[in-house]
Amino acid sequence: FFLKTRGSDSMAAVNDKRTLYVGGLEDTVTAESLRAVFVPFGEVLEIGLPIDQTSQKHKGFAFVQFETADDAQDAVDNMDGSELFGRVLKVNVSKPQALKGAGHRPVWEADADTFYQHGDKQEVEEEVVEKWRTGRDEAAA
Numbered sequence: 001f002f003l004k005t006r007g008s009d010s011m012a013a014v015n016d017k018r019t020l021y022v023g024g025l026e027d028t029v030t031a032e033s034l035r036a037v038f039v040p041f042g043e044v045l046e047i048g049l050p051i052d053q054t055s056q057k058h059k060g061f062a063f064v065q066f067e068t069a070d071d072a073q074d075a076v077d078n079m080d081g082s083e084l085f086g087r088v089l090k091v092n093v094s095k096p097q098a099l100k101g102a103g104h105r106p107v108w109e110a111d112a113d114t115f116y117q118h119g120d121k122q123e124v125e126e127e128v129v130e131k132w133r134t135g136r137d138e139a140a141a
Contacts (some may be wrong), residue, residue, distance in 0.1 A: 023090040042071025
């Protein structure tokens with residue numbers, strides 16, 4: 001769950017270097033306070049604060065999406081290692097989630113059955129390694 005501001009679409013699954021990960025947030029940080037901190041670097045389109053289901057508080061990190069990649073890079077250059085509400089921030093370009101739906105399972109588990117169902121294990125292994133390396137399924141491409 002995200003506490004989002006402005007915009008109805010969820011943040012893009014593939015990062016185009018406009019979305020930043022902001023870690024090390026203190027409990028009282030809000031989307032509004034993050035917007036105030038990051039808006040000097042450019043137009044902030046959206047802020048996502050993942051909420052813990054149990055405590056109903058944010059998880060200590062956020063995603064900030066800028067209008068341009070240059071604005072996002074300016075924010076990284078200026079805010080990484082800075083202090084907010086007594087906590088040192090970790091700010092970097094967000095990495096896309098590699099395997100949607102994999103959850104907390106090992107990356108190799110999703111393709112384990114494939115190895116046991118095919119006779120040519122070397123060919124299957126190469127396909128799985130290529131899919132993992134490129135982050136996409138050839139059949140879906």
